[in-house]
Amino acid sequence: MTSESPQWFTPSFSENGGQCVEVATNLHTTTGTVPVRDSKNSTGPVLTVPAAAFSGFVNGLTSGAFDS
Structure with missing residues (x-):
């Protein structure tokens, strides 16, 4: 278990007028996860996603795999 705190940042993909997410990628090596939260509710729930x-x-976002 780590005592390291999440270092939150808003990815460049989220610059769309306040409808953003924040991620804390600094924990991926110690916990194997990436915490994600709503930037408008920094004290709200956090979704913990496996780093892979x-x-x-x-990678799907940057390659356009989700484009319609």
Whole structure:
């Protein structure tokens, strides 16, 4: 278990007028997860995503795999 705190940041993909998410990628090596939260509710719930799944999601976004 780690005592390291999440270091939250808003990814560049989220610059759309306040409808953003924040991620804390600093924990992926110690916990194997990437915490994700709503930037408008910093004290609200946090979704913890396995690092490999988060990486796959980001790769899909950048490659256009989710474009319609």
